[in-house]
Amino acid sequence: MITPAFELSQDPDFLIIIIKIPYARASEFDIYFEGEDFKFYAKPYFLRLTLPGRVVEDGREKASYNTDEGTFTIHLPKEMPGQYFEGLDMLTSLLAPKKLKSTPLVEEIADSAHFSEEEEDDFDWEIEQTPYEETAESALQQKYCYGFGNLHSEVLQRLQEELTEVIDIKDPDRVPVSERRRKRLAAEVAKFDPDHYLADFFEDEAIKHVLKYKPWWIDVHKKKTALNEESCQEHDRQTFVVFSEEEREQLRKFKNKSYLLDKRTRHHVYLGLIDILLAYCYEICVNEGDKNVESAWNVRKLSATLCWLESFTSIHEVLVSFGRRVVCYPLYRHFRLVTRAINDTVMILQLGKGAVLKCLLDIHKIFRENDPSYILNDLFITDYCIWIQKIKSKKLAALAEALQKATLTKSHTGLELEELEAAAMLVQEEENKLKAAGSVSKQQLPSSESETSDSEDSSSTSSSETEASDSEEQESSTSEDGKINSLQDTLQEERTAPLIDCNGLRQDTNTSVFEVSDEKAKVSLQSTSVPGKLIKELEKQMHTAIRLSEQPEGLATASCAVSQQQENSASEPDGPSKDAVGKGNFLEVSSKKNPFLFLCSTNGDED
Template sequence: MITPVFELTQNPDFLTITIKVPYSRVSEFEVYFEGKEFKFYAKPYFLRLALPGRIVEDGRERASYDDDTGMFTVHLPKEIPGEMFEGLDMLTALLAPKKSRSAKPLVEEMASGADNEEDMEEEEEFDWEIEQTLYEESRETLLCSTCTYGFGNQKSGVFSRLQDELNDVIDIKNPDLTPAVERREKRLAAEAAKFDPDHYLADIFEDEVICHLLKYKPWWVKAYATKMSPQEGSPWNESNQPALVSFTEDEKEQLRKFTNKTFLLDKRTCHQVYLSLVDILLAYCYEVYATEGEKNVESPWNIRKLSSTLCWLESFTSFSEVLISFGRRVLCYPLYRHFSLVTRALSDTSMILQLGKSAVLKCLLDIHKIFRENDPAYILNDLYITDYCIWIQKAKSKKLAALAERVQKAELSKAKLGFELDELEAAALLVQEEEKELKAAGADVSKQQLAPSEGEASDSEDSSSTSSYETGDSDSDEQESSASEDGKINPLQSTLQEERTAPLIDCNGLRRDTGALTLDVGNEKSKASLQSTSAPGKLIEELGKQMQTAIRLTEQPEGLPSVSGGGGGTSQEMGTSCITQPQGLSKDHNGKRHFLEVTPKPGTFLFLGTTKEAP
């Protein structure tokens, strides 16, 4: 038989069951209901429900079928008008469990009345403040027993058959041979080795992205705000009291696929199940904020990495252990490692728990889908999430409310995480203040240096014509060319130009400065090289046409031939032709000073230090 798609709604007087049965014959429909039991049959569909409240057959019941949509709708009157049935969206829990085929079940779940159920809830309330210690087994007992894990620690030996997928799912090695105490020790050591102070400080002082993520509002924030401010002044009906949490069609389909079963948990194990539920929800809330509700390929990694229950198969014994474990892992593993994300996940987990079983179930279904679509993470569904989805539908509402209140009052400080975060942040702030002081001092020095330099700006502008000659040959050549075109020479400019280009003459008539230009008048090769230097050669020739000078040596050392204004005889004796030192002082090898003076002489012109008669 096929379990059809179904949905339950209610108003103060009726319970409405909608069943989708396409391609069925109307004549073959069979409906049976009595008390809390409801049965429906239309070949090949069969549905059997255990209702959360009692219904009655009093003549007001009615049913209809829409042939176009294939929807069969049944309206059943409530035994107590105005009674609110809880858990109508817990579809898995509504499906009646499969009965055993044996003659007598070995373990039977005893049903109790509504009054007795409330008394049992009050008696079984947990004191969340009590610290529990793990039972210490002897070494011989550990060797003989297998290590358990999974929902309610009811599974063992799973990873011995899944060695290939082990490293991609959990961090613990050999979980089937590692007891719970050793798992925790290894987890704490791994977290201490993974913590990166630089990454943590970077997220603190450069928190633009973190602030942006914290502005995101998940769906449960709006639902919680609606619950805290309900509409007043009108009686209850579906129009003014909409459901705070609704399931999608995919989520409903997944709920129908689950097999309804009962979990037999003792008080200690049930306490661990609730604590692990908080741990999983904390990791899920962080993932929602980190991706802003848009799941990606990192989503399954974020959830299982931040949850010690899923990553290290941890079994918690106190509520503080859950918070410290989650806080440490947030600061060690994910991309965003900020303490504000820890506190935000804690407050949002409290909201989800206060919204009730529907909100918790919706989050678990989302986690189930994320793991189902990831190849290695599906193992965690089999170990934890599937059983959590089934178990939460039957969880006690008062216990869930007590857990939500405990989470809401929880406080977690940085000092409890064990990474010396306060000292680390204080040291970083001191370094930051020192850097600011150094930058301020550097700015003051630069301002002081800038003041005199601005005062000298006018002087540098006045001497721009002089400094332009010192910057490069191209600038001086352009200025000399412009001067030759006008037919006038600035004496100061010609003097500076000669100081830049004229070499010193030693006792042998050779230049000392290798950067100066020398020329052998009698050597044709030298003449060719002179002509190859286009800019200086043309400039000097042009200068010779415009200016006629005579060179007079006022003081010369003994042994040096004099430079006369005659033909090329003097140039042949020296072997080289050189540019004479301009007006100013220079020294030869004997320490005598030469003073060179340029005076005009008709009929002559200057050609690289030698004088030639004008043609």
């Protein structure tokens, strides 16, 4: 028989069941309902439901068939009109047959002190005995459980090759929970990268962007909160979470089963649910609701329940584990993402088991489409999807309240996040102070920049000229007769050459005047620009240049031949006349490297 697709809805008086049976004979069908039982048969389809409330047969029931869509729509009267049936979206739990009462497997008996002698006589003294045999040490190794409610064992041993890409614990069948936790904490410490964390802490533009994303449960939670403030009864009747057809089909594919969980195991299951939802909320936030190839990795890596088969004992342990893994493994490692995931998980739990189931179905799809991760569906997610449909909503409400009251700080992670941030802030402040000091000094510099730069240029020029003059002295000592370069080159070099400051030649920073000191007189040499006509005249009168003879003191101790015609040169402001040039008003100093030609004045003025 084929289980058809179906969905349930309600109004105050009727429970409405819609059954899709394409290619079936509408004339051949059977319907049976009584109390909470409902059966439908139309070859080859068969559907049996356990309804969340009681219905009656009172003549108001009706059914209709749509041949175009191939759907049966059945209206069943409620036994108590106006009653609200919960869990109509929990299709897997509705498929379960009616629960049969059975005798308990374990019966509590009286204390042994009250045993009578007759009861002791009932002991079988002829019981068969077997001799004691020592068992090999390898056979005494304990097998440890894992998965949903710790219901699985020796499953992963044969899947070790595929498990390397799914879980981080090796050989989980022989590793106890305490050892798993110790290894997990050590792996997280080894993986933590302070540079990556601080980079996301300071350069958080991408973090701020993803935090602006609003998943579907935020708007639904606001709507529910608004209705809850207006009327509690209206809130109870409102359907906030709507499942897609793909999700409904997946719910129908699940095989319904019951879970016998003790109180301690149920506690582990609830905490594991929080851990998985936290990882899922982080994935939805950072990818803004879009799935990619890293989605399965994000969910399983951030959940220690999935990645390390961890069994938590408190909500605080869950939050600490999640916070540590967020700042150690994914691309975005910011603590605000941890806080955001916690708030989102609280909203989902407050919306009830419909919202939780919708998230679990999405996780199931993510793992189903990722090749190695399907194992996690078999171990955890499928069982969670079936189990969540049967629990009471008030349990999730209490869980949401406990999670909302729990606190998580950066110090709880044990990774010294606050110390790292404080040290980085100090370094940043020092850098800002240095930058500020540099900008202030640059603003003060323009007031004296011209004078300082001039003095620095003159000092550097003098030092370079000193070295040049020393080298010239050495070269002139080896060869007194140097070649006389052209007068044009000499005059051009006179304009551009640095000033000399050695042995009587010094530079005045305020004027461009050279002073040549002698034992008897001082002659000021003024660097002037020579007109073009004068250059031509100088070329013709090269024979009038006076060659300086080298002295032991160097070039600077040489005396200048001064023209006797001071009055003529003083009376001509535009420069010396041709006669003055011809009479030796110019002094030529030549060496092998640099010839210098100075225009000498004998006016006797001093600076």
